[in-house]
Amino acid sequence: MMEKRISGTTGLYCLIGSPVGHSGSPAMYNYSFKKLEIDSAYVAFDISEEKVPDAINAFKTLNIRGANVTMPCKSAVVKYMDELSPAARIVGAVNTIVNNGGKLTGHITDGVGFVRNLQEHGVGVKGKKITILGAGGAATAIEVQCALDGAKEINIFNIKDAFYEKAKETIENIKKEVPKCVVNLCDLEDTQKLTEKISESDILVNATRVGMHPNQEQSPIKDTSNFRKGLAVADVVYNPKKTKFLEDAEAAGCTIVGGIGMLLWQGAEAFKLYTGLEMPTEEVNELYFK
Numbered sequence: 001m002m003e004k005r006i007s008g009t010t011g012l013y014c015l016i017g018s019p020v021g022h023s024g025s026p027a028m029y030n031y032s033f034k035k036l037e038i039d040s041a042y043v044a045f046d047i048s049e050e051k052v053p054d055a056i057n058a059f060k061t062l063n064i065r066g067a068n069v070t071m072p073c074k075s076a077v078v079k080y081m082d083e084l085s086p087a088a089r090i091v092g093a094v095n096t097i098v099n100n101g102g103k104l105t106g107h108i109t110d111g112v113g114f115v116r117n118l119q120e121h122g123v124g125v126k127g128k129k130i131t132i133l134g135a136g137g138a139a140t141a142i143e144v145q146c147a148l149d150g151a152k153e154i155n156i157f158n159i160k161d162a163f164y165e166k167a168k169e170t171i172e173n174i175k176k177e178v179p180k181c182v183v184n185l186c187d188l189e190d191t192q193k194l195t196e197k198i199s200e201s202d203i204l205v206n207a208t209r210v211g212m213h214p215n216q217e218q219s220p221i222k223d224t225s226n227f228r229k230g231l232a233v234a235d236v237v238y239n240p241k242k243t244k245f246l247e248d249a250e251a252a253g254c255t256i257v258g259g260i261g262m263l264l265w266q267g268a269e270a271f272k273l274y275t276g277l278e279m280p281t282e283e284v285n286e287l288y289f290k
């Protein structure tokens with residue numbers, strides 16, 4: 001029982017963002033704290049972007065040991081960090097804050113979670129050519145992490161919306177930090193280029209919102225002849241768990257990797273940053289992600 005766990009020494013961790021009421025994070029972290037007999041608890045606070053400075057002050061005043069950060073606060077917290085991990089600095093966003101006696105370090109674990117989830121499916125990124133659809137929050141974290149982890153080439157495809165401009169910045173940042181990695185930006189509507197780049201790639205990733213509930217009949221890849229055996233295909237969308245994009249890829253014999261594992265492993269990475277320990281991911285997966 002929770003009541004027995006909370007004492008005068010219990011450390012507090014939290015999630016900030018808005019909305020947070022639907023989040024699975026409190027269940028995932030509290031289960032893990034209890035299982036590993038860690039004297040800590042985790043709650044969610046609904047924090048709008050304007051309230052970020054107040055929330056940061058509260059972390060320090062109340063000695064909140066760590067926090068996950070979700071939309072719309074992921075970029076807003078950056079300037080309050082005393083230190084940033086290399087990935088958080090390059091991406092310009094933070095999803096995990098560690099409070100070490102008032103010194104705040106910002107990390108982004110989405111990209112690490114994505115790469116770990118691929119690994120769990122037998123797919124590595126080192127030396128690989130990767131085509132990634134999208135240039136938003138999830139896509140940027142993945143693009144940067146794949147570059148940091150030794151991808152040979154990354155082809156970013158996005159529609160010509162505001163995120164296309166953001167992709168240009170991401171490319172500049174990757175070129176500066178990881179000059180060995182070749183990064184290209186193309187229009188997602190250029191289907192010829194898309195087919196060409198996918199045919200040269202080892203891994204294809206949907207990191208757009210396309211296919212997410214309630215638009216689950218949509219896929220960012222309309223021409224299913226782009227899928228071929230030997231191509232690993234991953235989605236960031238986790239609602240539904242198996243998107244049309246993944247269904248089409250599976251039908252063509254591709255190795256498929258769903259978005260739910262990325263969610264699990266980004267949490268596991270944050271847990272390790274908080275506690276130095278491995279999250280009991282098998283049980284968490286069974287209980288909360290199946």
Ligand code: NAD
Binds near residue numbers: 135136188264
């Ligand atoms: P975002 O708003 O930052 O980016 C949205 C992206 O989708 C942009 O690249 C945009 O150009 C593209 N897009 C939007 N509409 C499109 C359309 N009609 N056609 C083609 N491209 C289109 O969003 P985000 O925070 O990066 O989230 C994207 C998806 O990733 C969501 O489904 C979210 O739930 C999921 N996500 C998953 C995880 C995970 O752990 N699995 C983590 C973060 C986000």
